[in-house]
Amino acid sequence: MSTSTAPTSVRLAVIPGDGIGPEVVSEGLKVLNAAVGSEVSFETTEYDLGARRWHKNGETLPDSVLAEIRQHDVILLGAIGDPAVPSGVLERGLLLRLRFALDHYVNLRPARLYPGVTSPLAPHVLENGLDFVVVREGTEGPYVGNGGAVRTGTPHEIATEVSINTAFGIERVVRDAFTRAAARPRGHLTLVHKHNVLTHAGHLWRRTVEAVNAEFPEVTTDYLHVDAATIFMVQNPGRFDVIVTDNLFGDIITDIAGAIAGGIGLAASGNINPDRSAAPSMFEPVHGSAPDIAGQQKADPTATVLSVAMLLEHLGLDKAAQKVESAVAEDLVERGDRVRTTSEIGEAIASRL
Amino acid sequence: MSTSTAPTSVRLAVIPGDGIGPEVVSEGLKVLNAAVGSEVSFETTEYDLGARRWHKNGETLPDSVLAEIRQHDVILLGAIGDPAVPSGVLERGLLLRLRFALDHYVNLRPARLYPGVTSPLAPHVLENGLDFVVVREGTEGPYVGNGGAVRTGTPHEIATEVSINTAFGIERVVRDAFTRAAARPRGHLTLVHKHNVLTHAGHLWRRTVEAVNAEFPEVTTDYLHVDAATIFMVQNPGRFDVIVTDNLFGDIITDIAGAIAGGIGLAASGNINPDRSAAPSMFEPVHGSAPDIAGQQKADPTATVLSVAMLLEHLGLDKAAQKVESAVAEDLVERGDRVRTTSEIGEAIASRL
Ligand SMILES: CC(C)[C@H](C(=O)O)[C@@H](O)C(=O)O
Ligand SMILES: CC(C)[C@H](C(=O)O)[C@@H](O)C(=O)O
Numbered sequence: 001m002s003t004s005t006a007p008t009s010v011r012l013a014v015i016p017g018d019g020i021g022p023e024v025v026s027e028g029l030k031v032l033n034a035a036v037g038s039e040v041s042f043e044t045t046e047y048d049l050g051a052r053r054w055h056k057n058g059e060t061l062p063d064s065v066l067a068e069i070r071q072h073d074v075i076l077l078g079a080i081g082d083p084a085v086p087s088g089v090l091e092r093g094l095l096l097r098l099r100f101a102l103d104h105y106v107n108l109r110p111a112r113l114y115p116g117v118t119s120p121l122a123p124h125v126l127e128n129g130l131d132f133v134v135v136r137e138g139t140e141g142p143y144v145g146n147g148g149a150v151r152t153g154t155p156h157e158i159a160t161e162v163s164i165n166t167a168f169g170i171e172r173v174v175r176d177a178f179t180r181a182a183a184r185p186r187g188h189l190t191l192v193h194k195h196n197v198l199t200h201a202g203h204l205w206r207r208t209v210e211a212v213n214a215e216f217p218e219v220t221t222d223y224l225h226v227d228a229a230t231i232f233m234v235q236n237p238g239r240f241d242v243i244v245t246d247n248l249f250g251d252i253i254t255d256i257a258g259a260i261a262g263g264i265g266l267a268a269s270g271n272i273n274p275d276r277s278a279a280p281s282m283f284e285p286v287h288g289s290a291p292d293i294a295g296q297q298k299a300d301p302t303a304t305v306l307s308v309a310m311l312l313e314h315l316g317l318d319k320a321a322q323k324v325e326s327a328v329a330e331d332l333v334e335r336g337d338r339v340r341t342t343s344e345i346g347e348a349i350a351s352r353l
Numbered sequence: 354m355s356t357s358t359a360p361t362s363v364r365l366a367v368i369p370g371d372g373i374g375p376e377v378v379s380e381g382l383k384v385l386n387a388a389v390g391s392e393v394s395f396e397t398t399e400y401d402l403g404a405r406r407w408h409k410n411g412e413t414l415p416d417s418v419l420a421e422i423r424q425h426d427v428i429l430l431g432a433i434g435d436p437a438v439p440s441g442v443l444e445r446g447l448l449l450r451l452r453f454a455l456d457h458y459v460n461l462r463p464a465r466l467y468p469g470v471t472s473p474l475a476p477h478v479l480e481n482g483l484d485f486v487v488v489r490e491g492t493e494g495p496y497v498g499n500g501g502a503v504r505t506g507t508p509h510e511i512a513t514e515v516s517i518n519t520a521f522g523i524e525r526v527v528r529d530a531f532t533r534a535a536a537r538p539r540g541h542l543t544l545v546h547k548h549n550v551l552t553h554a555g556h557l558w559r560r561t562v563e564a565v566n567a568e569f570p571e572v573t574t575d576y577l578h579v580d581a582a583t584i585f586m587v588q589n590p591g592r593f594d595v596i597v598t599d600n601l602f603g604d605i606i607t608d609i610a611g612a613i614a615g616g617i618g619l620a621a622s623g624n625i626n627p628d629r630s631a632a633p634s635m636f637e638p639v640h641g642s643a644p645d646i647a648g649q650q651k652a653d654p655t656a657t658v659l660s661v662a663m664l665l666e667h668l669g670l671d672k673a674a675q676k677v678e679s680a681v682a683e684d685l686v687e688r689g690d691r692v693r694t695t696s697e698i699g700e701a702i703a704s705r706l
Contacts, residue, residue, distance in 0.1 A: 081549070087559075088552035096550070120478040120587045122471075142495075147516070147553045153560070157520040159553040163500070167510035194601070196434070197449070199441035200500045200512040206440075207506070227608035228641075234473045234587060234612045248547070252605060255580035259587045288581075 006316040009041045013072040013280065018050040018090070019289025020299035020342075021078025027301035027346025028076060028308045031327070034350040035312065035320040045072070049094055051082030060093030066101055074311055075102075075282035078304065079289035092145055099138050102279040104271035105169065106176050107138035107247070108310070109254040109286060111237075116333035117262035121234060128238020130261055135177040135242060136250025138271055140169045141201070143247040165201040165246070170208045176274060177244035178216040188241035189221045192229045192249055205246065230256055258286050265300035266332075268307040270314060283311040297341040302328060305349055327352035359669040362394045366425040366633065371403040371443070372642025373652035373695075374431025380654035380699025381429060381661045384680070387703040388665065388673040398425070402447055404435030413446030419454055427664055428455075428635035431657065432642035445498055452491050455632040457624035458522065459529050460491035460600070461663070462607040462639060464590075469686035470615035474587060481591020483614055488530040488595060489603025491624055493522045494554070496600040518554040518599070523561045529627060530597035531569040541594035542574045545582045545602055558599070582606055586613060611639050618653035619685075621660040623667060634667055636660040650694035655681060658702055680705035 014029065016022035029044070036042065047069065053059050069075065080095045099107070113119055113130040146162035181189040191209045195202025206223065213221055224232065226249045232239055233256045245253065258267030267286035273279045285303030293299060305328055312321035327349045340348070367382065369375035382397070389395065400422065406412050422428060433448045452460070466472055466483040499515035534542040544562045548555025559576065566574055577585065579602045585592055586609045598606065611620030620639035626632045638656030646652060658681055665674035680702045693701070 087549045087556070091549040092552065118475075120475055122473055122475045125473040142514070142516075143550055145550075145552075147551075149553045149557065151520075155520050155524070157557055159518045159557040161495070161516040161518075161551045161554050163495075163514040163516070165512045165514075167504075167508050171508070194604070196440045196444040197496055197498075197601075197604075198500075198514045199445065199498075200502045201514050203440070204502065204510055204512040227605050230583065230605055230609045231612040231617060234609065235616075248550075251547070251550075252580050252583055256583045256587065256609070259584040263588075264584060 006318075007040065007073065009043065010074060010315060011072040012042050012044045013069045013075045014044055014046045015049050015075065015077045016046065017078040017080045017289065018052075018082045019079055019291045019294040021050070021080070021289055023295070023297065023342045024285060024299050024301040024304040025076060025078040027342055028304035030346050031305045031324055031350045031353070032308045032312070034353040035308075035324045036317065039320075040317060050080055050090060051085050054085055054090065060090060061097050066097070069098070070102065070279060072280045073276070074280050074315060076308065076311060077282055077284035079285065079287065081289040083291055096143060096145070098282060099271050102271075102282065103273050104138045104282060105173050106270070106272040106274060107136035107250060108270040108272055109134045109136060109250070109257065110268065111254070111257035111261045113261050114266070114329055114332045116335065117266065119260055119262055121237070121260050125235055126238070128236060130237045132237070132240035132257070133180060133242055134250055134254050134257060135173060135180065135244045136254060137169065137173045137245070137247050140164050140166060141247035163198075163201060165204055167204060167208065170205055171212060174208050174212045174244055175215070177242055178212055178219055181219045181242040182216050184241055186241040187219050189219050190229070190240060190243045191221065191223045192226050192243055192245040192253060193223075194226050194249070196225065201246070209244070226253070229253055233257065233260060254286060264303070266302050266306065268303050268310055270307070270310045272314065276314075281314050283307040283314070297343060299342050301342050301346045302332075302349075305346065323353055324349075359671075360393060360426065362396065363427065363668060364425040365395050365397045366422045366428045367397055367399045368402050368428065368430045369399065370431040370433045370642065371405075371435045372432055372644045372647040374403070374433070374642055376648070376650065376695045377638060377652050377654040377657040378429060378431040380695055381657035383699050384658045384677055384703045384706070385661045385665070387706040388661075388677045389670065392673075393670060403433055403443060404438050407438055407443065413443060414450050419450070422451070423455065423632060425633045426629070427633050427668060429661065429664060430635055430637035432638065432640065434642040436644055449496060449498070451635060452624050455624075455635065456626050457491045457635060458526050459623070459625040459627060460489035460603060461623040461625055462487045462489060462603070462610065463621065464607070464610035464614045466614050467619070467682055467685045469688065470619065472613055472615055474590070474613050478588055479591070481589060483590045485590070485593035485610070486533060486595050487603055487607050487610060488526060488533065488597045489607060490522065490526045490598070490600050492600075493517050493519060494600035516551075516554060518557055520557060520561065523558055524565060527561050527565045527597055528568070530595055531565055531572055534572045534595040535569050537594055539594040540572045542572050543582070543593060543596045544574065544576045545579050545596055545598040545606060546576075547579050547602070549578065554599070562597070579606070583609055586610065607639060617656070619655050619659065621656050621663055623660070623663045625667065629667075636664040636667070650696060652695050654695050654699045655685070655702075658699065676706055677702075
């Protein structure tokens with residue numbers, strides 16, 4: 001979904017974040033620089049956001065910083081989350097705030113089993129391959145943060161979570177998913193929801209897919225309840241081409257997708273606002289901050305590097321994106337069981353460019 | 354969780370339901386009769402509920418029928434769901450209505466890889482085995498059906514789903530899960546939720562697990578976000594012992610659990626109200642009504658037969674339950690790739706009793 005004119009200069013906001021974030025981002029930037037060479041000048045601003053900042057002064061994402069970030073063309077994020085910060089503070093205050101404020105309604109998560117990579121699935125279930133993409137809605141559903149608790153801490157506490165789903169919000173992401181499906185050889189779109197239980201939201205999703213399908217008659221569609229979708233993920237992932245789903249179901253199935261495609265260390269993602277002039281999109285590995293191995297050069301930066309490829313593609317720098325993906329593919333074929341540091345992997349990939 | 358005195362007569366309500374339901378239930382009853390012999394007399398009443406009844410007169414579960422069912426000791430259910438019935442009608446009006454009205458707050462779903470069964474997972478991820486049980490909350494959370502839609506069918510439609518979570522409802526199911534964990538050799542309990550995003554409900558779950566843990570100091574605990582839990586399901590399912598989780602997350606992860614343990618054709622479940630004098634508990638295979646193969650004797654009745662074993666255990670008929678499980682285990686070792694009809698499988702199991 002790139003525009004026709006590629007930029008010659010790009011303002012890039014970098015948020016290394018917490019845990020292994022800084023390590024993997026540093027390799028991602030190394031590869032980015034090697035890939036674009038002197039064709040495009042990247043002007044990079046780094047933002048100190050995450051646990052460190054919150055511990056220092058209680059800030060997650062000050063309005064002024066958000067306003068600055070908004071002036072960029074694109075964002076690269078490492079990982080957010082720290083066990084010493086109360087659960088939800090950084091997630092809601094920083095990561096989801098960015099996704100919501102910048103209207104990243106397309107949370108794009110490809111899953112592909114690269115040659116050389118070992119899947120936890122047995123060979124007989126991989127006969128039809130594994131190459132699909134999940135279009136996860138990124139701005140509404142159960143993630144809106146509505147709800148609350150009363151009588152907190154008492155035996156009579158009640159906590160609610162309100163999922164908000166709009167025709168506007170669903171239609172635009174469904175249309176994006178159809179566009180992607182139409183551009184793929186198989187041209188198949190699967191809606192994943194749970195419309196037999198979450199009937200209000202589910203029926204809206206279903207009606208919307210039916211309606212938008214009329215604009216894309218060449219795309220075939222089907223529907224799976226989320227529970228059934230997870231079964232297919234482990235029994236026949238080759239059945240999937242493009243999946244469209246809500247924010248929470250998308251969160252869950254993209255982690256399974258990453259796992260069956262060889263591990264979350266390889267899973268890239270884009271938080272995309274398809275209107276490049278409206279707001280910068282944000283690219284990040286699907287994995288978390290993994291505090292247990294932070295700073296030890298044990299993290300695999302490949303997911304970040306593949307996120308950089310998605311970032312380049314989003315900017316219209318298709319050739320550079322393609323080069324990065326090929327370099328990763330080559331590295332994956334050769335890596336075998338070798339244990340390498342985070343930097344060694346980043347350098348090995350960069351050296352192929 | 355059986356009481357000390359086993360009954361000599363049992364009133365059993367049978368709801369064959371839709372699709373493959375009648376076929377698999379009929380084998381389940383065959384095995385049940387063979388297992389209990391003349392020790393216990395089962396008085397069985399069959400209820401015609403499901404798509405056929407709804408098509409005939411629009412009824413899902415009349416109050417009078419619910420009242421009758423309530424007079425039984427235990428319920429065996431086949432499967433509910435039919436593509437010709439609007440989505441949600443039978444699920445909400447019949448299946449969930451039974452679970453809610455009879456206060457089946459423990460939705461118990463064991464996952465075990467039986468010898469002879471092929472998992473879709475590669476051998477290297479099964480090194481630590483696969484033998485855990487999911488305690489899924491069954492009466493609240495995102496399943497309550499609260500919410501609605503406004504401006505339905507217009508471009509300005511908004512649909513909400515409200516998840517309701519109570520300290521009362523969570524504490525009782527968490528205590529049940531701790532009790533089960535304490536009775537198992539490993540004694541480990543994992544809470545699965547998404548408390549960094551669904552903070553209101555998630556924090557209540559977390560605080561409740563911490564509080565109840567004080568009553569079970571011998572049980573070790575940990576926490577996984579639902580997305581991370583699905584990764585472990587495919588990368589190292591042996592890490593799980595007992596899982597406790599909410600209604601929706603439990604729906605999803607028990608389908609993955611069934612799939613990795615050799616397929617949903619083997620996955621049994623109990624909708625349990627631990628107070629046997631309060632209401633009958635209901636046992637059912639995890640799989641759906643599979644309308645595409647209904648009436649063709651292609652369905653595997655094993656999940657229903659294992660649900661019968663859970664039913665017997667719930668009644669305190671531990672010996673009969675054990676016999677059924679052993680008969681299934683033996684059949685699984687020997688079945689290999691042979692294709693057998695639904696009845697042939699049921700008879701093969703029954704003949705071992
Ligand atoms: C950290 C968390 C808020 C986030 C999410 O749930 O979206 C993560 O799991 C992801 O998938 O990017
Ligand atoms: C049929 C459906 C309502 C049900 C559920 O979601 O609970 C089923 O998927 C299950 O797991 O028993």
